[in-house]
Amino acid sequence: MIDYLRGPLVHLENEYIVMDVNGIGYRVFCPNPFAWAKHTGEITVYTHHHVREDAIQLFGFPSRDEQKLFRKLIEVSGIGPRVALGILSGGSPEGVITAIYQENITFLTKLPGIGKKTAQRMILDLKDKLDGIGDALIATGLFAQTELPMAASGDVWPEVREGLKALGYTESELDRMWQTLKHEVFPEDTADSVMKRALKMLYTGS
Structure with a gap:
């Protein structure tokens, strides 16, 4: 099983990145490929090596917590x-973990591909199996509020903006991008979903 890859990023698409590891290009499907766009040099991607009858695929994550949670999901x-x-x-x-602990079906059903029955199964199957994943952050209370923001669309922008600045984007780049993006952000959007859209827009220039 391939547990992680380390090497330079050579290509990315909407659903995956391509890494060069010792001369071999690995296609790795990621939750947010564009988050890697500003990285230079070698990157480390924690992977899940998924094998089925008709395909062998790699799914990749920036942290062990995401890797572990994916495997539980x-x-x-x-x-x-x-x-x-x-x-x-x-x-x-x-x-996601906090929502499962709190049995917050409203939050879980806002996630892509999750209906009420699947949300209930997630809570039933995983509530007692997530020890060691994100415990330190949850214990601080930083993620106690899991309801998706329902205020004006611009309310999530300050958080997204700070995250993008940390990735190396300039104030002028962000100001130009927001003039377009703000028309495509809806009250139910989370900072995570807006971040993904913003990164794609910054990378593609559209």
Whole structure:
């Protein structure tokens, strides 16, 4: 099993990145490929090596917590790798874990591909199996509030902006991008979903 890859990023698309590891290009499907766009030099991606009859695929994550949570999610009946990837693209690992602990079905059903029955199965199957994943962050109370923001769309922008600045984007780049993006952000959007859209827009220039 391939547990992680380390090497330079050579290409990215909407759903995956390509890494060069010792001269071999590995296609790795990620929750948010564009988050890697500003990285230079070698990157480390924690992976899940998924094998089925008609395909062998790699799914990759920036942290062990996301890797572990992904592996727990695909143990739930009705959640395959693609749905699990969508869950992680729609919410942070800490937010998803907290929602499961709090039995917050409203939050979980806002995630891509998750209906009420699947949300209930997630809670039933995983509530007692997530020890060691994001515990330190949850214990601080930083992620106690898991309801998706329902205020004006611009309310999530300050958080997204700070995250983008940390990745190396300039004030002028962010100001130009926001003039377009703000028309495509809705009250129910989370900071994570807006971040993914913003990164794609910054990378593609559209």
